Amino acid sequence: MATTIIEKIWKEHELAVDDDGRSLIYIDRHLTHEVTSPVAFEDLRIRGRKLRRPDLTVAVMDHNVPTGPREEPIRDELSYKQMQALYKNSEDFETMLLDYYSPFQGIIHIIGPELGLTLPGMTLAAGDSHTSTHGALGALAFGIGTSEVEHVFATQTLWLKKPKTMEIKVSGSLRRGVYSKDLALFLIGQLGTGGGIGHILEYTGETIRSMTPDERMTLCNLSTEAGARSSIISPDDKTFNYVRGRAFAPDEDDFNEAVEYWRTLASDPNATYDKSYSFDVSGLKPMVTWGTNPSMVVPVNGSIPSPDQFEASRRPGIEAALKYMGLTPGQAITDIKVDRVFIGSCTNSRLSDLTIAARVVKGRKVSNSVRAMVVPGSQYVKRNAERKGLHSIFLEAGFEWRNAGCSMCIGMNEDQLLPGERAASTTNRNFENRQGPGGRTHLVSPAMAAAAAIEGHFVDITQWDMPEAI
Amino acid sequence: MEVIVGLAVPLLRENVDTDQIIPAQFLRILTKNGLGRYLFYRWRYDQDGKPKPEFVLNDERFKQATVLLALKNFGIGSSRENAVWALTDYGIKAVIAPSFGDIFYENAVKNGLACIRMDEKLIQQIGREAEAGGLTVRINIKEQSLSYGSQSVHYTMEPSVRRRLMSGEDEIENTMKYENKIMAYEQRMKKFYHVDRKRLLYE
Numbered sequence: 001m002a003t004t005i006i007e008k009i010w011k012e013h014e015l016a017v018d019d020d021g022r023s024l025i026y027i028d029r030h031l032t033h034e035v036t037s038p039v040a041f042e043d044l045r046i047r048g049r050k051l052r053r054p055d056l057t058v059a060v061m062d063h064n065v066p067t068g069p070r071e072e073p074i075r076d077e078l079s080y081k082q083m084q085a086l087y088k089n090s091e092d093f094e095t096m097l098l099d100y101y102s103p104f105q106g107i108i109h110i111i112g113p114e115l116g117l118t119l120p121g122m123t124l125a126a127g128d129s130h131t132s133t134h135g136a137l138g139a140l141a142f143g144i145g146t147s148e149v150e151h152v153f154a155t156q157t158l159w160l161k162k163p164k165t166m167e168i169k170v171s172g173s174l175r176r177g178v179y180s181k182d183l184a185l186f187l188i189g190q191l192g193t194g195g196g197i198g199h200i201l202e203y204t205g206e207t208i209r210s211m212t213p214d215e216r217m218t219l220c221n222l223s224t225e226a227g228a229r230s231s232i233i234s235p236d237d238k239t240f241n242y243v244r245g246r247a248f249a250p251d252e253d254d255f256n257e258a259v260e261y262w263r264t265l266a267s268d269p270n271a272t273y274d275k276s277y278s279f280d281v282s283g284l285k286p287m288v289t290w291g292t293n294p295s296m297v298v299p300v301n302g303s304i305p306s307p308d309q310f311e312a313s314r315r316p317g318i319e320a321a322l323k324y325m326g327l328t329p330g331q332a333i334t335d336i337k338v339d340r341v342f343i344g345s346c347t348n349s350r351l352s353d354l355t356i357a358a359r360v361v362k363g364r365k366v367s368n369s370v371r372a373m374v375v376p377g378s379q380y381v382k383r384n385a386e387r388k389g390l391h392s393i394f395l396e397a398g399f400e401w402r403n404a405g406c407s408m409c410i411g412m413n414e415d416q417l418l419p420g421e422r423a424a425s426t427t428n429r430n431f432e433n434r435q436g437p438g439g440r441t442h443l444v445s446p447a448m449a450a451a452a453a454i455e456g457h458f459v460d461i462t463q464w465d466m467p468e469a470i
Numbered sequence: 471m472e473v474i475v476g477l478a479v480p481l482l483r484e485n486v487d488t489d490q491i492i493p494a495q496f497l498r499i500l501t502k503n504g505l506g507r508y509l510f511y512r513w514r515y516d517q518d519g520k521p522k523p524e525f526v527l528n529d530e531r532f533k534q535a536t537v538l539l540a541l542k543n544f545g546i547g548s549s550r551e552n553a554v555w556a557l558t559d560y561g562i563k564a565v566i567a568p569s570f571g572d573i574f575y576e577n578a579v580k581n582g583l584a585c586i587r588m589d590e591k592l593i594q595q596i597g598r599e600a601e602a603g604g605l606t607v608r609i610n611i612k613e614q615s616l617s618y619g620s621q622s623v624h625y626t627m628e629p630s631v632r633r634r635l636m637s638g639e640d641e642i643e644n645t646m647k648y649e650n651k652i653m654a655y656e657q658r659m660k661k662f663y664h665v666d667r668k669r670l671l672y673e
């Protein structure tokens with residue numbers, strides 16, 4: 001019978017099914033960080049339990065770390081305590097730790113793929129909702145809460161109700177200046193914030209096949225904003241080439257064997273899904289969110305919608321969003337001025353993202369009224385960007401060039417919006433107060449964010465001159 | 471826990487994300503206790519930390535509420551279990567909404583917070599009755615029924631969730647019974663999924 005990659009990986013890792021139909025799934029890789037792990041570690045300790053597979057567990061500091069110079073002392077006492085707890089926990093429980101000072105430190109969903117910790121065909125869990133990112137390499141990946149983190153620590157398994165499958169088939173080529181971020185925002189706009197609840201999404205179709213692994217990661221990263229706990233793309237040669245040679249990828253002796261196995265995992269051509277949608281995206285424009293969840297999105301040449309355009313039951317929510325965002329119906333997107341620009345987060349802080357932004361910025365200056373920053377996804381991305389000279393382009397233009405971390409995506413460290421400030425941000429959540437109390441976030445692609453930094457307001461990047469290479 | 475009886479409070483909004491339930495600034499903690507005071511922090515308090523009178527939980531009539539009524543996609547967003555800990559520490563025993571974020575839902579079960587899915591129209595209707603304050607709701611987890619005033623309605627919940635809410639069982643203890651199966655997988659796990667820590671040194 002024709003089956004999907006989701007079913008194949010599920011079956012391989014399903015150890016048992018309980019009376020209520022839940023499956024016990026083995027987790028091949030567990031990534032953990034300083035913010036959602038302390039309670040889980042402490043509970044293990046209290047109950048005298050062991051961490052079952054420290055060798056399959058990797059800890060990293062990313063959510064609350066400062067992004068300024070690493071020589072400086074960590075000023076925030078609470079964050080410092082959480083970091084100290086992760087030092088102690090990874091020592092006591094013998095996990096590998098990529099700490100604040102590690103040359104391989106970075107955002108959990110950036111370092112997994114980048115270090116070859118994420119591999120096709122594996123199951124992966126992490127105490128963070130954007131774990132869906134890892135599906136871009138053909139891994140079945142689950143974002144989990146702290147109690148589940150503890151469950152994986154103790155048993156290396158999770159109890160999961162088998163989710164329904166949803167195919168998102170995408171055709172048409174994205175025009176110049178339109179990126180996978182725009183595609184993702186468009187899809188969230190179509191599906192709604194809850195459209196993927198109870199489902200694992202699989203992205204298929206020619207557009208997906210022509211995307212690079214980095215672009216696929218941006219797309220899978222954002223699946224969670226459509227409510228899906230997980231998403232996946234069948235691995236192909238691009239995936240294998242991406243994985244090859246990474247620190248923890250199979251070495252050359254095992255590589256061919258691994259690839260042979262991974263090839264068997266791709267969804268069969270006639271596989272069926274619980275739901276299927278298809279989209280032709282040839283006409284897609286760069287997208288900009290205007291509201292307080294990622295489904296509130298319009299093309300850059302559009303304008304702020306009016307509550308009257310929505311069903312009566314949704315109007316109060318729309319009005320509240322417009323009020324919070326300080327926007328009026330009918331306002332053109334390109335007339336919206338920004339105070340801050342943030343390029344970073346697990347959505348858009350890989351080398352390819354920074355390269356695109358640098359192309360936009362090169363030889364130009366950040367608008368006087370804008371404060372702009374780039375926070376690379378990992379120290380490894382940062383080093384590679386510096387090798388290519390991207391940092392000089394950003395610095396000369398007037399951007400801040402910082403160290404790796406979640407930074408202004410979550411606003412746990414001092415990188416935050418001030419009340420009322422408006423940001424063009426390459427992150428994933430425009431929720432109220434997400435990037436700082438009273439802050440207003442517009443989600444966009446790195447190219448759109450970079451252009452907004454230069455002009456001080458949103459511009460249609462497809463109309464811009466930018467060098468093909470730098 | 472078989473029955474939950476409590477005062478209902480209507481928070482009839484869609485897409486209440488976990489950033490709103492508890493902001494990130496309160497995640498810098500090492501224990502899960504005492505988070506109730508940060509529940510809905512930015513909706514509940516102004517910038518000087520003073521309660522906002524217009525927010526429903528600051529209304530005297532709802533101070534003792536334990537059953538929260540909300541609209542669709544409650545608990546979407548971040549995986550932070552702190553959202554559930556804040557609700558339970560505050561005293562919320564059940565949330566009723568048309569749909570819930572997947573991770574939030576599982577986090578809730580793990581902490582004995584009942585998440586009950588119901589038709590939006592019905593929730594709106596209960597919400598209207600609850601608005602004036604003083605509406606007591608009785609939820610029978612075992613029988614999957616909810617009653618208020620003279621009304622009684624039925625809802626459905628996954629058997630596993632119902633069982634776990636009622637027994638409050640330690641899931642890890644239960645999973646350990648599957649040790650043989652776990653070991654069997656570990657024997658056959660593909661060798662290239664193992665991590666050799668020394669590798670990073672040569673990167």
Ligand code: SF4
Pocket residue numbers: 063107108109128130345346347405406409410428
């Ligand atoms: S960058 Fe943002 S979304 Fe990604 S892991 Fe960090 S906080 Fe979460």
